[in-house]
Amino acid sequence: MALGALLVGLSALTGCGGDQAPKGADATAVQRVLDQRAHAVVTNDGPAYRATGSAEPGLLDDLSEVPLGSWTYKLTHLKRSGTRATATAELRYRVDGYDKAPVVAQRRLTLGHGDDGWYVTADRPAAKAGEQLWEQGPVTAVKGTHSLVLGVGKPRSELRSYAKLADEAVPSLERSWGKDWARRIVVLVPESLEEMGELLGAPAAGYQGIAAVTTGEAGGPKTAPADRVILNPEAYGVLGEVGKQVVLTHETAHVATRRATSAATPLWLSEGYADWAGYRESDRTPAQAAPELRSAVQGGDAPAELPDDKDFGFSGDSARLARAYESGWLACRMIADRWGEAKLNAFYAAVGGRGERAGAVEGALQRVLGMDERDFVTQWRAYVRAELGS
Known part of the structure; x- marks a missing residue:
């Protein structure tokens, strides 16, 4: 199951103004x-x-x-x-x-x-x-230290448990990414998967295996509205406590890194970083956190290249989607392991700072890690086999 996704410039919850007001x-x-x-x-x-x-x-x-x-x-x-x-x-x-x-x-x-x-x-x-959440019924609000959880059709005790998890996620991102972000999150909990789709203005079936999504404009200013973390009550609800914490920390990473994310940022990096942040303070081993990729490696089908953006599409191929997330996570984990967390953050910011995709990863690898993209992929492939091959 994929943890979640960052939806950039999502029109379901926000939109751009600028139309001329009618007169008369x-x-x-x-x-x-x-x-x-x-x-x-x-x-x-x-x-x-x-x-x-x-x-x-x-x-x-x-x-x-x-x-x-x-x-x-x-x-x-x-x-x-x-x-x-x-x-x-x-x-x-x-x-x-x-x-x-x-x-x-x-x-x-x-x-x-x-x-x-x-x-x-x-x-x-x-x-x-x-839709807006309150169009789906009376909203119950629970305030945490760093969070606001808004839910429909859910007991207050359940929403309070989500606020507790969110309150743990925010300090975790402060320790990994830093403090130059809002350090507060808004979590929306619709009653069902169908209602989640209504909030997103998209078919619910596309989110069936996604535990949560985060909405927000990549690279937006400090004055932008707060990102919304929208939980899929069906996929999120069946997770254990550790899984729920990993998901909310993953989504909080998207909130924290939004201003450093741009059109230049490939999804393997944005989703891989969010997974790295989500698992960073857990005790999950690579074999536990990357079961689909481990199965591929042990079956002699280790990936040759980092995943493309299209591999993260909600196409219904859950195994392919999981391998894409797991591949990005291990790429970011390798950077943190070999060069340090500060270098991982610097690399992320350098990629997003270019503004356009062409040459962004290659340039950041040269400036921050001192290597070209071919060498990086070679090292990542060896790292994947070493972590998942036994």
């Missing part, structure tokens, strides 16, 4: 209603919220435990037809204490017009956008 009397009036609606959400004012329309009548209750710092709408498109209208808008919200900038979610609205003006009749995710 109708647009001004609709924006005013959306402003009133947003203010009612932030202030938890039920009567004021209901006065703006019938859409999502239980929203305030479902959001009641979420520590919102802000909630606004920006109207981006409006089309009127008589007493009805359809609109798109950017919902911008910020979780207080975690988001340094608002999360942006694309919404599709329908509105009606009566004697008192415009009112909202439906507020749904726009096409290809994901």
Whole structure:
């Protein structure tokens, strides 16, 4: 089973702004209603919220435990037809204490017009956008020392156990990567795999063997919204305590390294580093942590090259996916073993700092480790056989 994945620039939870706001009397009036609606959400004012329309009548209750710092709408498109209208808008919200900038979610609205003006009749995710967690039911929130866990349909005791694991993961990344990152994580726990897919705006089947994913924009600024770690309750739930800790530490590594990750970073490095961080303080041996790769090596089918990005695709070939993760992990483990953890961090940053894929790994290997890529692959192949061949 693969531990998790970093989804870069995921539109399911966040999106990019920039659309010109529509103009005219109708647009001004609709924006005013959306402003009133947003203010009612932030202030938890039920009567004021209901006065703006019938859409999502239980929203305030479902959001009641979420520590919102802000909630606004920006109207981006409006089309009127008589007493009805359809609109798109950017919902911008910020979780207080975690988001340094608002999360942006694309919404599709329908509105009606009566004697008192415009009112909202439906507020749904726009096409290809994901749901928000509170659209799946009342959210239970558990705050840890370094974490916020938000869940739907899960007992508070279960969410509290996840917060404890997350609180152990953050200091672990401080010890391996350093402290130049937010050092807080937000964990979302949907009720089922299907609901996980709805959050991601993608078919759930593609995540069946993935215990968790992390959303966020690679290379984003310090002011970016906090990454969201989304657990697959089915795959994550069957793991033992050590496995759960490894997964959350893996995902926390993606959060910590996000600003040093770019289009130049191959997945074998980003996922391999996250696995290395996840296993770093566990007692798992290579044979235990890399069973698929070990089976291939002992069957005379040791890999000849580092995995390509396409090997990390959620294609349904779980063995191939596992071998890709395990290969990247052993590459990063070899660097830490032979050159030290500081060199591994420097290599990771050097690759991501190039900004484009061509020559990024080769250049970083020369500058940080003093070798070319061919020699590195040769050493990695020998390391894999030495660790997994017996």
